[in-house]
Amino acid sequence: MANxxxxxxxxxxxxxxxxxLTTLLIALGILAVLLFVGVAGSFKHLMxxxxxxxxxxxxxxxxxxxVASIDNLPLNLNxxxxxxxxxxxxxxxxxxxxxxxxxxxxxxxxxxxxETTNIRLVGVDSEAEARxxxxxxxxxxxxxxxxxxxxxxxxLVPELLARGMKVKVGDTVVLVATNQxxxxxxxxxxxxxxxxxxxxxxxxxxxxxxxxxxxxxRLPQPEVSEVAIRLRSLDDMRPAYASLxxxxxxxxxxxxxxxxxxxTWEALSPFVNxxxxxxxxxVFIQVMLIGIVLIxxxxxxxMAVFERVREIGTMAAIGTQPVRILWLFVTEGLLLGxxxxxxxxxxxxxxxWGLNLAKLTFAFGMQDKLVLAPTIxxxxxLFISALAVAAAVLASLQPALRASRMDPIKALHHV
Amino acid sequence: xxxxxxxxxxxxYDAGGVAVQAIRDISFTIEPSALVAFVGxxxxxxxxxxxxxxxxxxxxxxKLWVVDTDVSTLSRxxxxxxxxxxxxxxFQDFNLIPVLSAAENVEYxxxxxxxxxxxxxxxxxxxxxxxxxxxxxxxxxxxxLSGGQKQRVAVARALVTNPKLVLADExxxxxxxxxxxxxxxxxxxxxxxxxxTFIFSTHxxxxxxxxxxxxxxxxxxxxxxxxxxxAHHG
Numbered sequence: 001m002a003n004x005x006x007x008x009x010x011x012x013x014x015x016x017x018x019x020x021l022t023t024l025l026i027a028l029g030i031l032a033v034l035l036f037v038g039v040a041g042s043f044k045h046l047m048x049x050x051x052x053x054x055x056x057x058x059x060x061x062x063x064x065x066x067v068a069s070i071d072n073l074p075l076n077l078n079x080x081x082x083x084x085x086x087x088x089x090x091x092x093x094x095x096x097x098x099x100x101x102x103x104x105x106x107x108x109x110x111x112x113x114x115e116t117t118n119i120r121l122v123g124v125d126s127e128a129e130a131r132x133x134x135x136x137x138x139x140x141x142x143x144x145x146x147x148x149x150x151x152x153x154x155x156l157v158p159e160l161l162a163r164g165m166k167v168k169v170g171d172t173v174v175l176v177a178t179n180q181x182x183x184x185x186x187x188x189x190x191x192x193x194x195x196x197x198x199x200x201x202x203x204x205x206x207x208x209x210x211x212x213x214x215x216x217x218r219l220p221q222p223e224v225s226e227v228a229i230r231l232r233s234l235d236d237m238r239p240a241y242a243s244l245x246x247x248x249x250x251x252x253x254x255x256x257x258x259x260x261x262x263x264t265w266e267a268l269s270p271f272v273n274x275x276x277x278x279x280x281x282x283v284f285i286q287v288m289l290i291g292i293v294l295i296x297x298x299x300x301x302x303m304a305v306f307e308r309v310r311e312i313g314t315m316a317a318i319g320t321q322p323v324r325i326l327w328l329f330v331t332e333g334l335l336l337g338x339x340x341x342x343x344x345x346x347x348x349x350x351x352x353w354g355l356n357l358a359k360l361t362f363a364f365g366m367q368d369k370l371v372l373a374p375t376i377x378x379x380x381x382l383f384i385s386a387l388a389v390a391a392a393v394l395a396s397l398q399p400a401l402r403a404s405r406m407d408p409i410k411a412l413h414h415v
Numbered sequence: 416x417x418x419x420x421x422x423x424x425x426x427x428y429d430a431g432g433v434a435v436q437a438i439r440d441i442s443f444t445i446e447p448s449a450l451v452a453f454v455g456x457x458x459x460x461x462x463x464x465x466x467x468x469x470x471x472x473x474x475x476x477x478k479l480w481v482v483d484t485d486v487s488t489l490s491r492x493x494x495x496x497x498x499x500x501x502x503x504x505x506f507q508d509f510n511l512i513p514v515l516s517a518a519e520n521v522e523y524x525x526x527x528x529x530x531x532x533x534x535x536x537x538x539x540x541x542x543x544x545x546x547x548x549x550x551x552x553x554x555x556x557x558x559x560l561s562g563g564q565k566q567r568v569a570v571a572r573a574l575v576t577n578p579k580l581v582l583a584d585e586x587x588x589x590x591x592x593x594x595x596x597x598x599x600x601x602x603x604x605x606x607x608x609x610x611x612t613f614i615f616s617t618h619x620x621x622x623x624x625x626x627x628x629x630x631x632x633x634x635x636x637x638x639x640x641x642x643x644x645x646a647h648h649g
Contacts, residue, residue, distance in 0.1 A: 003526050003527070004527075007512075007514065007515070007527075010514035010515070011514055013514070014513065014514050310508075310510060311510070311512060311513070313510075314504075314506065314510040314512070315512075315527070316495065317469070317471060317498065317504050317506075318498065318499070318503070318504050318523070318524050318528060318572070318573075319495050319496065319497075319498035319499025319500070319502070319524065319528040320495065320499070320527050320528055321492065321495050321496070321499075321528075322491070322492070322495065324527055324528075408471050409466055409471050409472055412506065412510070
């Protein structure tokens with residue numbers, strides 16, 4: 001087999017210009033795919049990181065039926081204190097879970113004493129929230145850079161609202177909310193910080209402490225609307241989701257119905273559609289790569305067969321088995337594919353390294369100056385390389401078959 | 416035992432719907448270690464006959480035995496196997512593989528056809544290069560060789576597998592007279608050294624005279640047999 005490789009390599013060397021051009025074409029295809037996968041993948045991971053680490057968490061648990069009505073922020077579907085205790089026990093027993101944050105979410109009126117508008121609020125335990133969504137502090141345009149995110153009586157105001165209502169840190173504002181019984185309650189708060197807007201649900205919410213939320217809503221019990229969960233790794237999401245679904249599914253109410261529902265961030269954020277589109281584009285560009293490799297290799301190998309008809313005739317005449325002739329041409333295609341893939345991979349990795357050094361920034365939605373840090377997993381590089389090499393072998397099969405089936409007499413007399 | 420035996424051999428080609436009889440009812444035998452020439456003008460059927468003996472083209476009728484094998488009905492794969500095992504070929508245009516050196520061209524049948532071990536290949540290539548007198552050309556590529564040198568390499572390639580029979584189609588057509596005689600002399604010497612039978616086709620009268628047995632073909636029919644030794648008309 002090594003000898004077939006040696007002869008195939010020499011045949012490629014014989015037609016240097018054609019080999020170089022084909023190699024460059026394949027390398028260009030590999031470069032386009034790896035760059036796209038690297039940049040798009042990094043963009044996707046960056047945005048997923050922003051969404052999960054600054055707002056949603058990777059998983060969320062609600063009382064059954066809450067998510068179906070999530071736009072209304074229904075207070076009547078809060079989890080009771082007893083239910084939260086049972087949930088805490090399950091979360092503690094789940095090894096993939098790193099932290100969780102209980103929240104109360106509700107709508108309220110926001111007044112700066114001259115104007116009033118509506119606001120979506122999240123009542124949080126300051127420390128638990130910081131542990132669960134560590135990038136939240138990074139969204140603070142103004143406010144505490146260290147220490148607790150919120151003190152009792154403080155409000156983190158979303159950026160757009162602060163700008164529209166012309167409030168700044170230290171100003172006093174009034175929040176008015178309606179509780180489960182329909183009674184209205186108002187309370188003054190001091191603006192403790194301004195929160196940058198972010199893409200997705202919760203990206204324009206204000207924050208107060210959990211205790212202040214309960215006081216404002218006059219909740220007799222320490223109820224919770226949702227529990228956001230941070231996992232030790234995003235890779236743990238599927239197994240953790242499966243494990244929590246099973247564990248929480250066993251907790252049923254008096255009617256035997258499950259009390260809780262678990263969702264991944266994907267089920268809660270519309271960004272998942274963009275992520276899926278990126279994945280689809282990845283597939284599309286890989287299909288294009290296969291096309292490039294197939295066409296270029298097939299073209300080159302067809303030319304090689306037509307140019308070497310007499311040589312093939314000689315090989316066949318002196319007793320070379322057709323299958324050996326087939327392997328010789330397939331090996332030439334394989335070597336071309338390997339060469340193009342190797343060159344393309346080296347150039348791509350160098351380009352990705354250069355992009356990381358350049359620290360290019362981009363804006364997405366309301367977020368600006370996001371640093372583009374493209375990376376690519378070794379698995380992706382291997383998969384794309386294998387795809388290109390497999391396409392090269394596939395493309396050389398037809399010309400190789402043609403060569404192996406040549407009639408030696410006709411081939412020997414070919415002009 | 417004859418090395419080649421043909422009985423009522425015929426070959427009919429289909430040329431665009433018209434049947435063309437290239438070989439007509441030919442019978443002959445060739446004994447081992449002979450130096451044989453198929454002669455005749457262009458279109459007389461020399462190459463067709465050589466191709467049939469070389470199992471490259473099956474006969475349309477009659478029987479053909481080569482090295483005790485009925486080659487009339489061999490499948491494509493078995494014919495390739497048979498050629499690789501028992502036959503050697505020398506071509507008019509030398510047909511050396513351009514990317515391989517002279518030694519590698521000679522080694523090719525041992526490597527790609529017979530799959531011999533490396534040590535055996537090296538020894539046999541060295542021996543045959545020495546025998547045909549081109550040891551110093553071992554590392555040269557075909558484009559660095561003269562016509563005569565290329566044909567010597569081709570003869571060495573044909574002989575390296577120790578075939579019973581070497582078939583040479585117009586082996587001297589592209590060579591000058593002196594070189595042509597040297598190539599025929601080489602064939603004779605190799606025949607003497609290895610006992611190999613050489614059959615070559617030619618229309619060059621100077622080369623015909625070198626053969627010990629000459630079959631003359633005219634319009635696909637065997638019209639004359641001139642024997643000096645080693646063969647007789649069947």
